[in-house]
Structure formats: C-alpha cells, structure tokens
Amino acid sequence: MSGTGTLVRLALRRERAVAPWWFLLLVALSLAMVGYINRNMGTYELKLAYTDVVRRYAFFRALGGGVVEPRLEVLATWRSGGFLYVINAFAALMTVVRHTRREEDAGRTELVRAGVVGRRAPLGAALLVAGATSLTGGALTAAALLAAGLEPVGTLAYGAAVVVAGWVFAGVAAVAAQLARDARTATVIGLYALGLAYVLRYAADASDRPWLKALSPLGWSHLVDAYRDERWWLLGVSTLAAGALCAVAYALLGRRDLGSGLLPERPGKEEAPGLRGPVSLAWRLHRGLLLKWAAGTAAFAAVGGAMGPLAKDVLARPSVVVTNITTLLGVPAADALDGYMWYYLLILAYGIALYPVLMIMRLRAEETSGRADHVQSTPLTRVRWAAGHLAVAALGTVALLALAALVFSAVYAALLGDLAGTAPRFLAAALSQAPAAWCVGAVCLTAYGLLPRASVPLCWAAWVLTALLGQVVAPFYGVWGGTPFEPFHYLPNIMAGQAFGTAPELTLLALTAALTAGGLFALRRRDVG
Amino acid sequence: MSDAISVAGLVKAYGRTRALDGLDLTVRTGEVHGFLGPNGAGKSTTIRILLGLARADAGSVRLLGGDPWREAAELHRRLAYVPGDVTLWPDLSGGEVIDLLGRLRGGLDRGRRNDLLDRFGLDPRKKGRAYSKGNRQKVALVAALASDAELLLLDEPTSGLDPLMEETFREIVREERRRGDRTVLLSSHVLSEVEALCDRVTIIRDGRAVESGTLAGLRHLTRTTVHAELDRPAEGLAGLPGVHDLRAEDGRVRFDVDADALGAALRSLTAAGVRTLDSRPPTLEELFLRHYEGGRRAEAVR
Numbered sequence: 001m002s003g004t005g006t007l008v009r010l011a012l013r014r015e016r017a018v019a020p021w022w023f024l025l026l027v028a029l030s031l032a033m034v035g036y037i038n039r040n041m042g043t044y045e046l047k048l049a050y051t052d053v054v055r056r057y058a059f060f061r062a063l064g065g066g067v068v069e070p071r072l073e074v075l076a077t078w079r080s081g082g083f084l085y086v087i088n089a090f091a092a093l094m095t096v097v098r099h100t101r102r103e104e105d106a107g108r109t110e111l112v113r114a115g116v117v118g119r120r121a122p123l124g125a126a127l128l129v130a131g132a133t134s135l136t137g138g139a140l141t142a143a144a145l146l147a148a149g150l151e152p153v154g155t156l157a158y159g160a161a162v163v164v165a166g167w168v169f170a171g172v173a174a175v176a177a178q179l180a181r182d183a184r185t186a187t188v189i190g191l192y193a194l195g196l197a198y199v200l201r202y203a204a205d206a207s208d209r210p211w212l213k214a215l216s217p218l219g220w221s222h223l224v225d226a227y228r229d230e231r232w233w234l235l236g237v238s239t240l241a242a243g244a245l246c247a248v249a250y251a252l253l254g255r256r257d258l259g260s261g262l263l264p265e266r267p268g269k270e271e272a273p274g275l276r277g278p279v280s281l282a283w284r285l286h287r288g289l290l291l292k293w294a295a296g297t298a299a300f301a302a303v304g305g306a307m308g309p310l311a312k313d314v315l316a317r318p319s320v321v322v323t324n325i326t327t328l329l330g331v332p333a334a335d336a337l338d339g340y341m342w343y344y345l346l347i348l349a350y351g352i353a354l355y356p357v358l359m360i361m362r363l364r365a366e367e368t369s370g371r372a373d374h375v376q377s378t379p380l381t382r383v384r385w386a387a388g389h390l391a392v393a394a395l396g397t398v399a400l401l402a403l404a405a406l407v408f409s410a411v412y413a414a415l416l417g418d419l420a421g422t423a424p425r426f427l428a429a430a431l432s433q434a435p436a437a438w439c440v441g442a443v444c445l446t447a448y449g450l451l452p453r454a455s456v457p458l459c460w461a462a463w464v465l466t467a468l469l470g471q472v473v474a475p476f477y478g479v480w481g482g483t484p485f486e487p488f489h490y491l492p493n494i495m496a497g498q499a500f501g502t503a504p505e506l507t508l509l510a511l512t513a514a515l516t517a518g519g520l521f522a523l524r525r526r527d528v529g
Numbered sequence: 530m531s532d533a534i535s536v537a538g539l540v541k542a543y544g545r546t547r548a549l550d551g552l553d554l555t556v557r558t559g560e561v562h563g564f565l566g567p568n569g570a571g572k573s574t575t576i577r578i579l580l581g582l583a584r585a586d587a588g589s590v591r592l593l594g595g596d597p598w599r600e601a602a603e604l605h606r607r608l609a610y611v612p613g614d615v616t617l618w619p620d621l622s623g624g625e626v627i628d629l630l631g632r633l634r635g636g637l638d639r640g641r642r643n644d645l646l647d648r649f650g651l652d653p654r655k656k657g658r659a660y661s662k663g664n665r666q667k668v669a670l671v672a673a674l675a676s677d678a679e680l681l682l683l684d685e686p687t688s689g690l691d692p693l694m695e696e697t698f699r700e701i702v703r704e705e706r707r708r709g710d711r712t713v714l715l716s717s718h719v720l721s722e723v724e725a726l727c728d729r730v731t732i733i734r735d736g737r738a739v740e741s742g743t744l745a746g747l748r749h750l751t752r753t754t755v756h757a758e759l760d761r762p763a764e765g766l767a768g769l770p771g772v773h774d775l776r777a778e779d780g781r782v783r784f785d786v787d788a789d790a791l792g793a794a795l796r797s798l799t800a801a802g803v804r805t806l807d808s809r810p811p812t813l814e815e816l817f818l819r820h821y822e823g824g825r826r827a828e829a830v831r
C-alpha cells in the first residue's frame with residue numbers, strides 16, 4: 001500500500017474541479033425540497049391531504065420510497081431521498097472509475113506504479129477519495145438540513161444513509177474496474193448495477209414486497225427510515241457490504257495484469273467495407289452512445305405510459321395534488337391529463353437535449369485526442385468531418401424524441417386503449433420539441449468553434465442552465481412555468497389544445513441554423529488540436 | 530514543378546512562445562528529405578501547418594503548388610501523413626482504420642495493403658485500445674504507405690518500432706525512392722535513419738533552420754577528423770590555416786581540418802612520412818550536436 005498517501009493527495013487535487021459540484025447538487029436538492037413543501041403545503045391540513053393521495057397510489061409511494069407522514073421532515077426527505085441516494089452513489093461510482101480504470105487506460109497508472117507504489121495503492125487511493133467524497137456529501141446535506149431547522153437525530157440518520165449509499169457503489173465501481181477492459185465498460189457495469197438497485201427498490205415499494213427492497217443497496221438506505229424508526233444498524237449492513245465489495249476488488253486486482261481486464265475482449269473486424277465518409281464514420285463511432293440513450297429513453301417513456309391509468313385516476317378526483325399539478329402545468333383542470341402527458345414529455349425532452357450536447361463534446365474529444373488529425377490529413381474537409389457528427393447528433397435527437405413518443409403511447413394505449421388517437425398526437429408533440437433540443441446543441445457547437453478549450457464546461461453549462469431555467473425544474477424553486485431564457489419555453493403545449501407554434505418553431509430553426517453556421521465557420525478558421 | 534514543399538520565413542506563435550521563428554524549408558519533388566531537430570524545435574508544428582491543421586502567423590508556405598490552409602482538401606488527395614504520436618479510436622480495429630483512411634484519400638491498393646500488413650506483421654483485427662505504441666504506429670504507416678500519395682509527411686514514424694521493423698520501414702522507403710515519383714518529408718531524431726534514407730536534410734533549432742543541404746554538402750562545410758602515425762614531427766602543421774585542435778605526442782597526431790584545408794594538411798603529413806592514416810568525415814550526429822550544443826552554449830552565455 002506504499003504510496004497511497006501521495007496518490008490520495010494527487011486525486012484530491014484533481015477532484016477539486018469535480019466534487020464541489022456534486023456537493024452543491026446534493027445540498028441544493030435537499031433544501032429545494034424543504035422549501036417546496038413549506039411553500040405548497042404550509043399547513044397540517046394540506047400536508048395531510050397530500051399524504052392521503054400518496055398513500056392511496058402505489059406509484060406515488062414508490063416514487064419517494066417508503067411510508068409518508070404529514071410532517072415536514074418526512075415529506076421533504078421522502079421527496080428527495082431516493083434521488084439523493086442515487087446522486088451520491090453515482091458520484092462515488094464515477095470517482096472510483098475516474099481514478100482507477102481511466103488512469104490505467106491513459107497509461108498514467110503504469111507511470112505511477114513504476115515508482116515506489118504498491119500494487120494496491122491506486123485502488124486504495126481511489127476508494128479513500130471516493131469514500132471521503134461520499135462522506136462529505138452526506139455530511140453537508142445533513143448540515144444544510146439542520147440549518148433549515150429539521151429535527152437533529154433524524155437528520156443525522158438521513159445524512160448517514162446518503163453516505164453509505166455512496167460507499168456501497170464505490171465498492172461496486174471498484175469491482176467493475178477490475179472486470180472491465182476499459183473505463184467506459186466499467187462505468188456501464190456500475191450504472192447497470194445502480195439501475196438494477198433502483199428498479200428493485202422501486203418495484204418493492206410499488207408492490208409492497210419488503211424482501212425485494214432488502215435486495216437493493218439503495219433499499220437499505222431507504223430502510224434506515226430517517227425521522228421515523230431510525231434503524232441505525234442498517235447503516236452497518238451497507239458499510240459491511242461496501243467493505244466486502246472492496247475486498248473482492250482487491251482479490252481480483254491480485255489476479256490480473258495492469259491494463260488488462262477479467263472479461264475477455266472480442267476481436268474487431270479485419271476490414272471496413274461500410275466506412276466511407278464522414279457520416280458513416282460518425283455513426284460507427286457514436287452508435288453505441290445512441291443505442292444506450294435509446295434504451296434509457298424507452299425505459300423512461302414506458303414508465304410514463306404505465307403511469308397513464310394512475311394519472312387518469314388521480315386527476316379525475318379533485319384534491320390538493322390535482323390543484324398543484326394543474327397550476328404547475330398551467331392548464332385548466334379539464335385538460336389535466338393532456339397536461340400531464342405534455343409535462344412528462346417535457347421531462348424526457350429536457351433529458352434528450354443532453355444527447356446533442358454530449359455529441360459536441362465527443363467532437364472535441366476527437367480533436368484533443370489527435371484522432372481528428374488522421375481524418376483531417378485526408379481530403380475530407382474540416383466542415384464535412386464535423387457535419388458528419390452533426391448529422392448523427394441531429395437525427396439521433398429526433399429519433400430519441402420519436403422513440404419516446406412511440407413507447408409512451410404504446411404502453412399508454414395498451415393500458416387505456418386508443419392507440420390511434422394517442423400515438424399521432426404524442427408523436428407530433430415530441431417532434432415539435434426537436435428544434436429546441438437542436439438549439440441547445442447548436443449553442444454548444446458555437447462554443448466549440450469559437451472557444452475550443454473552454455467548450456466542455458460551456459457545453460455542460462448550456463445544458464444545465466436549460467434544465468435549471470426550464471419548466472420542469474423551475475417550479476421547484478417557485479418559478480411556475482419556467483423562465484424565458486431557454487428554448488423549450490417558447491413551444492406551445494399542443495397536447496392541451498394550443499395551436500402549433502409555426503413562428504417559434506421557425507425562429508428556433510433559424511437560430512439553430514445560424515449558430516451552427518457560425519460554429520462551423522469559426523472551426524474552419526481556427527487551428528485544430 | 531520542382532519543389533514539393535517550399536516554406537519561407539514561417540512564423541507561428543502560441544501565446545508568448547514562438548514555436549516557429551522564420552523557418553525556411555525546401556523539399557524537392559522526388560527526394561527523401563530529413564527534417565532534424567531536438568524535441569520542441571518546431572518539427573511537428575511545421576508539419577501541422579503543412580497539413581493545414583494550424584495557420585501560419587507569417588511567412589509563405591507552398592505545398593504541391595498550393596496553399597495548404599486554403600486548399601487543404603484538394604492537396605490532401607495527394608498526400609499521406611503519419612503522426613508522431615498515433616492515437617486510434619478505441620473501438621475500431623486496425624483494419625477498419627486503414628480502410629477508412631484509405632477510402633477517405635480516394636481508395637487504397639488492397640494488394641499493397643495486405644502486403645504491408647504482412648511485412649509489418651500487424652494483426653488488423655485488434656481494437657485500437659489493445660495496440661501497443663509501435664503497433665498503433667504501424668497502423669498509421671500501413672494506411673499512409675498503401676495509398677497512392679505523391680507526398681508522404683512522416684513525423685518521427687519509427688519512434689515506437691523495434692529495430693527489425695525499423696529496417697522494414699527503411700526498405701519500404703528505399704523502394705519508394707527508387708520509384709522516383711514520391712516525395713518524403715521525414716522528421717526524425719534517429720540520425721542513422723536519416724543518414725541511411727535521406728537525400729537532403731534540414732536541421733532546425735528554436736523554430737529556425739540552421740542548416741540545409743545534401744549530406745555531402747553539409748559535411749563539406751564542416752571539419753574532417755584526422756588521426757595519423759608519422760615518422761617524424763610534421764613541421765608547420767600547427768601553423769596551417771584551417772587546422773584545429775591539433776594534438777601530437779609519441780609520433781601520433783590528431784586534428785580537425787576544414788574541408789578546403791584538407792589538401793594542404795595531407796601534404797604536410799606526407800612530408801613527415803605517414804605510417805598509418807585514418808580520416809573520418811563528421812557524422813550527422815556530430816553535425817547535429819555542433820548546432821545543438823552551440824545553441825545551448827550561446828544560451829548559457831546569455
């Protein structure tokens with residue numbers, strides 16, 4: 001283990017740019033939920049009404065996980081708990097992969113290990129740093145909630161549950177990093193584990209099967225039951241599981257060579273008859289990303305469709321929840337169901353808008369890695385090279401939106417009938433959002449063309465701001481209907497009877513075209529690499 | 530058309546550092562031109578400008594009769610490039626990369642592709658992330674050499690190859706030279722490679738060409754080292770203009786002599802009765818070190 005201390009310092013130095021954002025997200029989300037409950041359910045009666053609705057529907061119970069009581073503490077953590085556990089777990093997972101497998105891929109571990117550094121030191125340092133990051137995330141959350149005046153003992157239990165969720169998935173990532181041959185695969189394995197844990201926990205709460213919940217590491221954090229029973233010993237279960245996973249990772253580490261994985265690698269193709277131009281190259285390079293997005297989109301859309309009967313049922317009876325939702329959606333109570341569908345589609349669309357953003361970041365990665373140089377030394381011009389990527393990004397965005405619409409309406413119609421009525425309306429609504437998603441990508445392309453070095457943070461900022469200022473997130477900090485500083489704001493709700501917005505659509509298309517042309521023009525005029 | 534590349538007064542600055550500071554470079558059509566310089570001298574920057582990947586701040590650049598920045602795509606039909614540090618797409622196999630780059634260049638000769646794969650002993654089915662540095666370099670070399678390009682820009686192409694593969698590379702370049710219609714710009718700091726392959730060389734330091742010409746021409750400009758055993762002391766040798774660093778003891782002499790003073794020095798030796806004689810033209814290495822260390826000394830004085 002010699003050298004661990006030095007490696008920890010190195011990793012902490014590099015985490016300075018990443019970890020604070022996770023902390024900010026955790027604290028902001030937990031405080032936003034407290035604020036949300038205080039604003040919208042100020043009185044005991046309102047809380048009780050809300051609690052009644054939640055208790056009546058398995059879907060709502062499952063969303064937050066566990067039982068609700070008409071108390072601020074329980075409601076606030078019930079609403080944010082599931083997400084906080086997932087966020088801290090996700091952050092730990094990425095941290096471990098970043099400091100183990102990605103370092104190994106880049107060949108830096110080799111350099112480090114040639115020094116007076118033990119075989120176990122890099123993994124040890126990554127786990128220490130990830131563990132400390134999880135701990136800080138949970139501690140800051142608890143501190144913020146204490147400052148907001150929540151009950152102290154429960155808050156401690158809640159913070160600790162957030163911490164151990166991170167620890168378990170740090171262990172999962174440590175194992176994945178030994179199995180996989182490269183960082184990307186390790187991340188995917190870790191995300192599958194996280195997704196499975198979420199689905200298990202969700203299914204357990206939806207179907208009232210506690211044993212199913214006990215199978216999910218995220219479920220353990222829920223079962224701690226902060227502000228109610230406070231089963232402290234469950235924190236020990238998570239900690240032990242994390243320790244066991246780390247032990248497995250160390251054992252696997254001892255059985256493999258540096259740079260190799262335990263899962264075998266398939267050989268590639270000897271020839272490439274289909275690779276002949278910028279579009280086919282971009283498709284070959286980025287089809288994996290699109291397929292992953294398609295799988296995720298389909299899953300989320302299916303959940304939305306499956307919620308159809310529930311939404312119909314809830315919205316049919318007047319209650320505080322219905323009033324909340326119709327205010328949120330800005331639609332008359334009669335159109336509440338259409339409003340719900342549009343809102344769910346918006347959630348998906350804001351998510352899908354990240355896809356073109358990631359594709360622009362991939363363009364930048366092609367350039368910085370030097371791989372673009374190979375292609376640029378051929379007759380392929382720079383603009384055509386980028387255009388190939390943009391074609392895949394633009395069509396991929398439309399395909400994802402269409403897929404979301406079709407899966408949603410298929411599941412919705414399977415439960416409630418009327419496929420012929422739902423599918424075309426939903427498809428039209430989804431496709432009407434494409435120009436807004438493209439517009440976000442086009443902003444990123446302009447940044448990439450003009451300020452290549454700053455383009456990755458700028459791309460993230462473009463998407464995060466779109467989401468934060470948008471109609472889905474803004475209500476959580478009290479701005480109903482979102483803000484006019486993001487493109488989705490200008491799209492009329494054509495599901496709930498508003499007319500198709502020819503003018504905003506054309507404006508967004510023109511803006512997208514102008515930004516794209518500007519970005520490509522800047523790219524043509526600057527140095528590459 | 531006689532010059533494949535002609536560069537004059539080329540300047541490229543990155544922030545406050547001047548990577549290129551008035552570089553001149555001429556590569557004639559059909560020759561193999563060595564481009565020598567220590568790390569950071571500006572070799573790769575020059576090649577990136579020749580490829581149109583970076584834009585010159587000042588100076589003139591002509592490549593195959595065109596402007597590499599404005600006519601990049603048209604000119605790239607006629608050239609192939611091997612970067613010094615080859616990165617490949619982690620998911621693409623070597624065979625796929627070779628086919629892609631060949632096709633983008635307007636087609637590649639399949640027979641030649643397979644022959645090169647054979648000669649370099651490269652497995653085209655491995656994925657990019659599984660190749661070693663040397664094998665990544667082979668992928669780029671096969672892609673470049675299998676094309677029908679008039680001009681090859683090779684940036685330290687053998688830095689990851691083993692000696693056996695280096696020899697294979699030399700053989701192939703010699704074959705190309707024999708064909709006579711290919712021009713090669715070979716950036717390198719492996720001096721033996723440049724000596725074995727190149728017709729002419731340019732040595733650059735701190736972004737400027739300090740020497741350029743044929744190897745014979747460069748040697749002519751510099752001193753030959755002479756060792757001799759003599760019957761009696763050579764009278765007047767020390768006084769000859771162009772003789773430097775003379776050392777004489779026990780009937781042996783050793784000195785450096787300028788090319789134009791060699792005749793006079795030898796006459797003076799024969800007059801003293803030569804028993805053994807060994808004269809050695811300066812190696813490229815000595816030429817190179819002279820410029821390089823000269824620069825360092827000059828910097829130290831500053």
